[in-house]
Amino acid sequence: MGNTAVAKLGTVVLDCPDPDALARFYAELLGGEPKGGDDAWVDLDGYEGTPLAFQKAPGFVPPRWPAPEGSQQFHLDLTVDDLDAAEERALALGAKPLDAADRGRSWRVYADPAGHPFCLCAC
Incomplete structure (x- = not known):
């Protein structure tokens, strides 16, 4: 019986009220640049590490x-x-x-x- 992975970790996505603002915080902390097409999703691009993204979540707690x-x-x-x-x-x-x-x-x-x-x- 082998241990065959079903998937691999692609991106860690953080829900938040303001994806651009949170992406800018992590860009300053980790490096990289926020990259997004709209106000609902922003990727952190160009830094070393597991990919991070930020997703708008209405009613975020x-x-x-x-x-x-x-x-x-x-x-x-x-x-x-x-x-x-x-x-x-x-x-x-x-x-x-x-x-x-x-x-x-x-x-x-x-x-x-x-x-x-x-x-x-x-x-």
Whole structure:
């Protein structure tokens, strides 16, 4: 009995109220350029990593972190060389700290401007 994959991961798509604004946030954080044809979908083009896209979601409600019950659904782990410098840049771009108080850890948790959790990891 073999382990034959049915599919491969193509793109991670984040639902949000403003795809262009969120794409610009991640372009500044990860590199690349927002590329989209309309206000409903924007791709992050030209950066190294798993493809990211941003989709307009009417009635979007951001995940809660930490969730009192259940789970946060998912989060992005972003690898950085300098945690303090990456934190400063992410905050300047509009990220909000969710759990960045423990300065002794090699990771810190933030929310992007639409409320999706992500970690900066110097691991």
